[in-house]
Amino acid sequence: MMYVEMCMPVEESGFDGARDEEGNIVISETAMCRHWPNWVKFKTKRYKNMCVCDKCGVPTEAHESLSLNRQKALQKLKSTVKRMRDGRSKRELEQQMKKYEDEIMENGKLKYD
16 A cells, blocks of 8 residues: 555655656565665554554544444443333333434444444
8 A cells, every 4th residue: 555655646645756757657566665664564454453543543433432332322222211111201212212223233233333
């Protein structure tokens, strides 16, 4: 991925020496790997999961927080319904809970997880 980004035009944050005057790519991934400092590595899936930059970590953390909040809200509704006595208010709350569950769950799992 880093190679592709470096070969982009300079205006789009590409590397200035990656292309010649005619726009042909003059640097290969192998050559880049050979000349990189030893601390520059390709991002593995594990690294991306641990990354907290604004491109990787922030959206992931926001999604995880939203998923947790949805699960907690559903659990709270279920426990509230379970504690209630039978009656109209319990049936109304069960309907709201079922509607919410249908919106966020699919086959027993969160949608968009």
